Structures are given as structure tokens and as C-alpha cells.
Amino acid sequence: xxxxxxxxxxxHALLKAYGSQxxxxxxxxxxxxxxxxxxxxxxxxxxxxxxxxxxxxxNTSWKNVEKVMVQLHSRKLIDDKKMLVxxxxxxxxxxxxxxxxxxxxxxxxxxxxxxxxHPLRQLGQMDVEKVRILLLDVxxxxxxxxxxxxxxxxxxxxxxxxxxxKRIFSRIGMCREDVKYDLLRMQFMDNLPxxxxxxxxxxxxxxxxxxxHCRKMPLCEGCPxxxxxxxxxxxxxxxxxxx
DNA sequence: GCCCAGGAGCCCG
DNA sequence: CGGGCTCATGGG
Numbered sequence: 001x002x003x004x005x006x007x008x009x010x011x012h013a014l015l016k017a018y019g020s021q022x023x024x025x026x027x028x029x030x031x032x033x034x035x036x037x038x039x040x041x042x043x044x045x046x047x048x049x050x051x052x053x054x055x056x057x058x059n060t061s062w063k064n065v066e067k068v069m070v071q072l073h074s075r076k077l078i079d080d081k082k083m084l085v086x087x088x089x090x091x092x093x094x095x096x097x098x099x100x101x102x103x104x105x106x107x108x109x110x111x112x113x114x115x116x117x118h119p120l121r122q123l124g125q126m127d128v129e130k131v132r133i134l135l136l137d138v139x140x141x142x143x144x145x146x147x148x149x150x151x152x153x154x155x156x157x158x159x160x161x162x163x164x165x166k167r168i169f170s171r172i173g174m175c176r177e178d179v180k181y182d183l184l185r186m187q188f189m190d191n192l193p194x195x196x197x198x199x200x201x202x203x204x205x206x207x208x209x210x211x212x213h214c215r216k217m218p219l220c221e222g223c224p225x226x227x228x229x230x231x232x233x234x235x236x237x238x239x240x241x242x243x
Numbered sequence: 244g245c246c247c248a249g250g251a252g253c254c255c256g
Numbered sequence: 257c258g259g260g261c262t263c264a265t266g267g268g
Binding site: 163 | 246247248249250251252
């Protein structure tokens, strides 16, 4: 299969425009306000925090999740065993502001249960695709959540596809709008070196780009991907030919 | 009030 | 397999 240089080219264009975007927001070890920090090693608690955040942020803005994370910290609930003990009612009430709280409370418990059978230490030693299969088997963990956990918590190279990634790459003409998750993921992984830092940085840049320019209603002015974007070029042409 | 936000499960043909 | 529905809160 030929190597498609456009994947790397888009990365460099985004990096140049937005700069290095850092990692998943992880609270400092004293709890408190989450901040973007580049860490070489993560503690087990930080990994668990990322896994919890990955579930809570499903179809939800991170802003809404932040408040919940502070709550969970102060109740000392960033702990898989405690999460299994606390009642569904109490847990759901605590995570209320992240939305879908009833479903997410169930999902968190399933994940905590999963960690009893497969502790982080064990997952850390496994091959990416193998962990992925295990994670996908957990109720509440779909493909994006699984890849987020693998990439950001386990720090292994699994490319995360989200609505932003699909939106950006379908607009620039590199995939269909309704592309299947696993297909787009494979395209990224077939055309990029499998490097955690790269996958992490790339995905973070896509998030930033989707917020700044490639919104649902796109702001094409000053877009760093304009030159490689079908949609942007088409729009430019229209404005030149009058209207 | 409306729209949207870093999805996933379930049900049904 | 794939489309359609449901789950819920908070910010712009």
C-alpha cells in the first residue's frame, strides 16, 4: 500500500499553525484544577482519571466534565474499588453535570469491574490491538473511548478518531463524511509512524483546529489547511467568481 | 428557546 | 450490517 504523504503534511501544517498541544488534561497530584501537562510517566491514579474522563466526555464538552472530575477528586473516587462500592444513585448524582449521568454511572462501574480482572499493569504489557479488543468488550467503551484510553492513559500508539477528525478529513476530501470508524483509523495508522507522541499531538491538534476553524459552520478565513482542502478551495473559487 | 458538545447501546428491518 | 432512537446537562 502506497504511503500517503498527506497525513503527515496535514500534521505539519497544523503544528505550524497551533504549536504543540500537549496531552490529555490531567489533574495535578494534589487534585484541584486540571491542567495540560506533559508528563513522561503517569501514576496509576492519573491513568484511571484519564479513563474516567474518557467515558464522561462522551458526546459532552470537556467543560462539563471538569466540574465532575473535581467532585470525584474531593470524594476520593478516582479509585476503581471505591467506585464499585459507591451506590449507583450516589455516583450518578455526583457526575450529574457531565450529562447522561445514569448511563455513565453504569459505564463507570463496568469499567471499574473490568479493571479488577485486568489491572493497569497487565494492560500496559499488552499489544495495542489486543488491549483494544478487551476494552471494546466492556459495556460503555466504544471505539473512540477505547482508543483514547490506549493512547492517553496507556500511552500506546492507537489513533483516536472523533467527530472532529471525521469532519476535518471529510472536508479536505480525504474520506467520506460517513466513513467507518475503523477504516479512517486504519488510514491514519497505515500512513503514519506508530508513535505515541505523534498520535497524541496530532489528535490534540485536530481538536484545536476543529474548535478554531473547522467548526460545524466552518471559518475558512485563515485556515492552515486551506491549501489542501477541497471544501476550502471550492469556497474560495466561488467567492472569486462573484456572489 | 435553539443548537451544540472530543459516543455508545439497543432495537428493528 | 445500518439507520434511527435514546440518553441529559450546561454554555454560547
